[in-house]
Amino acid sequence: MPGRQSRRSVLATIAALPLTGALSACSGSDGAQRSGSTSSTGKTSSNSRTGRKTRVTFWSALRGSQEVVDAFNRGHDTIQVDFQQVPSGGQGGYAKLSNAARAGNAPDIATIEYPQVPGFAIDGVCRDITDLVGDSLRAKLLPQALGLTTFEKRVFSVPLDIEPMVMHYRTDLFDRYGLSVPRTWDDFEEAAATVRRKDGERRLVLFPTDGATQLAAFAWQAGAQWFDTAGGAWNVSLADAPTRRVSAYWQRLVDRDLVFMNAVESRQSDAQIGNGQVLTRLSGAWDAGAQMKARPGQKGRWALAPLPQWDAADPGVGTHGGSTFAITKDSRDPEAAMEFIEWQVTHPDALRARLSSGTSSQYPAAPGLVDVGREAFDRGYYDGQDIYTLFEQEARTIRDRWIWGPRMTATGKVMQDGFARASGGQGSILGAVREAQRGTMPDLKALGLSTTQRST
């Protein structure tokens, strides 16, 4: 196995050399490879010699991970976890993981967000852990969450949190403009028009040009199914009827100039939130904690509400964000790794430790922990609002059947390129979704996967 991997990576880097001049990438993976092979032999021998203590390496970009690892290490003697903070996936964390796996020295446990799980599973980075996930663990997890990491009845990673999309809104500004919390998307559009009319400098919300995952959550809520694995093939239909409906809705808001349209991961967006130019944020439950950390000065001005619905009689939501823990193919002690994972996703102390960092409001994928979260979360910022009860209620309505695709990062990137062009006046939101499908199909075909397309 390592032989095949290394040959492939060396060949690939050589092949890429003359045309791209990717010298740094080449030497980088070469170096990693060498250190990988030496450290792997070193580790096995030391393991067999000492026998007792097992060390497990853990990579994560999640807030509060250090606190969780410290709590685990304090309470365990035979297993000790070496934690390494890595950049978040898009900032290089996933590239780091891929390179490490190619070089044969991936950590025992890696943190992977839901959309990237199938990709890493197909690439052979995630180990098939079906047999390690015991019935008791299985019973503790929300079925929709585990469903997102299970393919062909095989589990490839264990969900930590599941993040129903909710609406964060400015209570003070809602009062000032006489807005009530919108229950449906029609109400939401009306509220957007009111804000625009009453203050031309402000908007109700931002449509993020770097928000493929946000659009996915909107489409998911409307009943879309971008990917489907029925019949043993990847059926791709990014522009299905629900997605077309959602795209048309947001396009109308953009065209009427009722929303901002720029990147959310930007200084511009920070300023819009900081100056109170934007009245709501539509994002996962986790964002409540991120907001507390990023803008302590806005304490008491925000509250959370359910995401507006298309049909109030048939409520549903999609998720936005959320992470899972995978055991990599390079792990030498999968059982020990699983013990740490199980503790981390189901033990009350783990959630307490994470929330104690004061920057996390993750909604656990194990519903049994919700009460712990409710107790441990500092409600001061949200004026005493019991946000965990809201999350619990929303998590129950997460629509099942949603499946992420095999190259979600790339699919999202192509979509976001289209959004960015649409914000510059070229093309549309739906056009960007269609481009994403057209830019994804060749990728999947070249990987040798069976594919079909439903809507184009």
Added chain:
Amino acid sequence: MTSATPVSAAPDAPARPSPTVPAAAPAPTGRRSARRRELGACGVLMTPFFVLLVTVFLIPVGTAVYLSFFSDDQPGLGFGPERTVFAGLRNYSAVLTDPTFLGGLGIVALYCLVYIPLMVIGALALALLLDSGVVRLRGTAQLALFLPHAVPGIIAALIWLYLYTPGISPVIELLGKADITVDFLGVHTVLPSIVNIALWSNLGYNMVVFYAALQAVPREVIEAAVVDGAGPVRTALRVKAPLVRSSIVMVAMFTLIFALQLFTEPMLLSQSTPMINSRFSPSMYIYDAAFTRNNYGLAAAASVVLLLCTIALSYGVTRWTNRANAAEEDTR
């Protein structure tokens, strides 16, 4: 290719006679051994070239071709065990039906159409100006024009990124004070912005090539033109420029080859504008396919397609200019 002979001679090299043998041998064999010695020397002198050709060109290209045809597949959804199979033209059909790759080819084609004429005409015009004697401080001007070429491409792109980015660029600020708003990184301006960086970096270098070629133009030809009543402009355009024609072809060809591999400038600018995506040019597509999409078959196939395009275009340019040259010889 005339180089075939020395290659086949190379294996003979160890068997060649010791230096004492020719002296003792009669005349006819002496000539033969001299010939063999020549071949041996050829072999020795050419070996480094072929070693390099094989290690840094043929082996990587061969690997890319191999990777584009063979793949570690998992059938169906892709979660099964991997096995290496012959993938046929699958990767090529995927690349050639990928709108993002074809879009990248289109962008590079547009870039070449804008950049190459500007570069060749600009460099030639500057060289002719310097050569005409109109310019004072010729040495200083030459140095100033050449200096940007000494700046590494990455640094150049960083400098321009600074000048292009709204909010930190002094240029945009100055223009703003004059009530001119320019977005150098907008939908329609990114390509000209990239052309500008490439021109800035390479204009001086090509100008020096042309200037050197102009030095070789015989003075009596120029004098004859002047005696015939040609002004400086006419002399430059009708006499000097045609005489450095082979340099023009060479510069155009090298510029074309480098332009097709467009990578550094857009890669850096993409950090700062969403208008340059991660698959902007074919080289960026290859990089993205290999290192962010982990799709080596696709990257290899795209590399081979780009290589074939480069070879075909270079061949086309050479053929076309040779034919044009021959036609001109005929008319003389």
